[in-house]
Amino acid sequence: MPDQNPGNGVSLSMTPYTGPWTKVEAGHLLRRTMFGPTNQQMLDAVTNGMAATVTALLQIPAIAVPVAFHPDETIAAFGSSWVDSVYPTDPVAAQTVETARLMSLGGWAMDRINSEQLTIAEKMCLFWQNHFAANASLDSRATYDYHMLIRTHALGNFRQFVKDMTINPNMLLFLNGATNTLYSPNENYARELLELFTIGKGPQIGPGDYTNYKEEDVAAAAKIMTGFLVDGLRSDTVTDVTAVFTPILHDTSTKTLSSHFGGATVPDNGANEYADFIDIIFQQDEVANFICRKLYRYFVNYDLTANVESTVIAEMANTLIASNYEVLPVLQELLSSEHFYDISVRGALIKGPLDMLYSMLNGTESAPAFDLATDYEMQLNMYWLADTMGQAYASPPSVAGWPAYYQEPSFSKLWVNATHIKTRFDVSSWMSIYGGIPVNGNNWELDALTFLDNLSDPSVAATVIDDICDVFTPKDVDAVQKLILKAILTNSLPDFEWTLQYNDYLANLGNTAFSDPVKLRVQLVLARLFQMPEFHTI
């Protein structure tokens, strides 16, 4: 833990930030809310100002559905959506199709992250993916629906989100809601709903008493939510997986909650009873504190000091409650606040694997543009690489999410160890200088030339290095390091030689004899930068 005391000279103010608005501050905002901005996006953010940029970020754009690309997908036609398709009747064949659909989902999820759109959408989806940390079910249509539910509510009403998630088929399957019946109550979901999804577990202050709820609440909650089944799994006739309320499996008794909920009673209300219960949970303001802490740790800093708790978190929670649990106003306030731009929190997190991979790719405007199947395969390779480094999207290690987001005291340090850092180096070297990811005879490598061309002034070596550092590092890079990078760019020649080389390339566009040497120099600079600790912080 850093020995810094954020109380000293650190602004904890949630009033709108009014200080300098340069690439440094704009870059901080974009790095925290996206998977790697481009130089141009940073420049645009500077031009548009903080308020307009925050507003623009807080929108969730529409996206395309995942499509069939793998030969094992035998139901949906190649290139068309499978999300409303049936499965083959034969169970073995159905499993084969499911594997193809999972790969489609994986590639699709990565493709969304590999986007240059100015939006907080993907960072929010990952946040909720970590919060409602369910793994994929055995039917990819349900897994897809779960993701779309997250996306729909990403900036929306948290209370409604929890309600919808409670009867989401993927979640019903993952936490045994689908087998929670009058005859055999299953507490799995009930427990996580309280402990991880809404009010959170406080210190144990008595037998079965976790400050915010008691064991008896878990038992009551399980009964409240009895009666939901999941229909259509792997069906060869039904095109959708749905939650079905079955009255005879529902516990119709009146349930009584503990003193932490004012001893409230929940009478039978059939299929809507779970919503009544969630409304009761949300009457406790601790729900707002709980989710705001998580948002803070994800977007600002892992270190929740007493000062931060009493100022920043309290203010965020006030805003959330005042807005009837709408998430957007909270983020609007947070991302515009003096505290968010305080120098003490810049670079305060270590990049997770997905952030590391896609900041590298998005920052260089690199996306695969081959054929459909190849592009999916390439994104899948990224998926697996992130998995190798400890972050498989949609597959968190437990229902609590990834430890780097919650495990004290290390938090984001957990993303890296000596092996992972080596893997990060290998992957970044591969993508920058050793030819990229090979799939079907094509290679996906960083687009060093386009990246260079879009910098502020590509013909000036020092500016190129400044821009590159702005794009990929959270704080000023040491002057000596910049000189080393510049020497790599110019091949240790005088700066004007780089200018001549670049201008020669511009005058001979399309001629690889001129473009290749320029490209190589940039690739070498990038490879080096990706091995500097600065790149791995955010």
Next chain:
Amino acid sequence: MKRRNFVKSLALASAGTPILLNEMKIQSIGKKLFDVAGFAEDRVLVIIRLNGGNDGINSVIPIDQYANMTIQRSNVMIPQASALGLTTEVGLHPKMGGMRNMYNDGKLGIIQNVGYPEQNRSHFRSMDIWSSGLIDNPPSTGWLGRQMDVDFPNYPDAYPNTQYPDPFAISMGYETSSTCQGLMANFSHAVNNPFDIYNLASSGVLDDGTYYGSHMDYLATLIDQANAFGAQINDAANAGSTLSTMYDAGNPLAVQLQYVAQMISGGLQSKVYVLNINGFDTHDSQVSAVDSTEGTHAELMKRLSDAIEAFQDDLMLLNLEHKVMGMTFSEFGRQIASNASLGTDHGDAAPLFLFGSCLDIDIMGSNPVIGNTVVNQAGIPMQYDFRDIYASILKDWFGVSSGEVQTLFEHSVTFYPLVTPCGVGINEEDLAKEGALIYPNPATSNATVRFTAGNEWVKIDIFDINSKHIAEVYDGTLSQGRHDIPMKLKGLPAGQYIVQIKKDSGIINEKLSKMK
């Protein structure tokens, strides 16, 4: 799925999942390859890959086949008068003067017609076969990596450690060699320039008490750890030396072999070095239209031969010859008949070179028989299975028992006596006569070199690590017995030096560290 291929090609140190376990049927638990006592302990194998498929007939020329070679490949054929004769029947490409010299010194071995059954003529597939030593099973591990997996089952997690501070193998260049691919990771460390590993100058930012600073510090520590091999390699290169003047800086293979000599002499404990030379896929313009002794292939042969000769010369000067042996390989030879583009197409078996001072063969096997009619696409039939060559090297050079070697391969292994028990059986007293002691070492202003002489002429010189002559210490005749010769070091910059004792009976090189 593509995962395995990609992860493998990345040679990730931490390829997460043991995907290949079920494919590995020929694992075994045995004596450690590099843990054997005694003679094999510090032995090194240098492998040079001739990438693209080398034309064996124009490399090792079957002089007794000229009549039919004229029928088969007159446009690429080396004129008989130009071939460098080794015997009356076997010659070398005219650019291979260096390797001819080595042959005459007994330091070059040629194994004729090396291949494998049912030769595959795809570059990729055949290279996989040669690298893995597996034909029927997927080439998911390398032939050396497989043995290393047996020896070091927790690699890479538990390494480096105090017992094994150095990488087990070095791949010169940017890619790790698939010969060293293990189940979980590649056992080789890619080194393009041992003086410049990752070259991560530490960042200016230290832990200044901020969150950022604490993370920078944390990451820098991890990077240091990840770079532990890099630092070892760096240290060895800086501590090592190279003495031959025969390396040509314009010959990339020579430059890389010089680096290898530097690392070995610097004490790096890596057992295998893999090098690569590209360009052997000579479908056209293999030879110059006006002179078949010139052209692409001639240049490659010259580079190969010159580089190996320089390397062997260096090893001799460094007194390391008994520790190092080398081998070339290529994914296939080329067809007997040439094509109309002054080139040759993918073929079958081809000769393989061994080099070093401990060889037990000169030329093994017979010349390929060239027929008097052109048979479409005919290659040279295999006489020796390359896997048996690998197996014999493992057994005789690294001291792995024949039973253990057998477990690494799919076929029933045949062992050939390729290597002499070189350096084995020399008693300690004899060894002492070949050494020298410098004391104190490190030294400041004065040091003494102690050695034995046998009533012979002796010259002692100091060189720096770039082989630059720094000072002459002694030049004259010394009586039989032990001698202590003082050396004045005042004025020498601090650093590593080589004290060379040249006697009629041989050369001794000892390292000297000069301190301020």
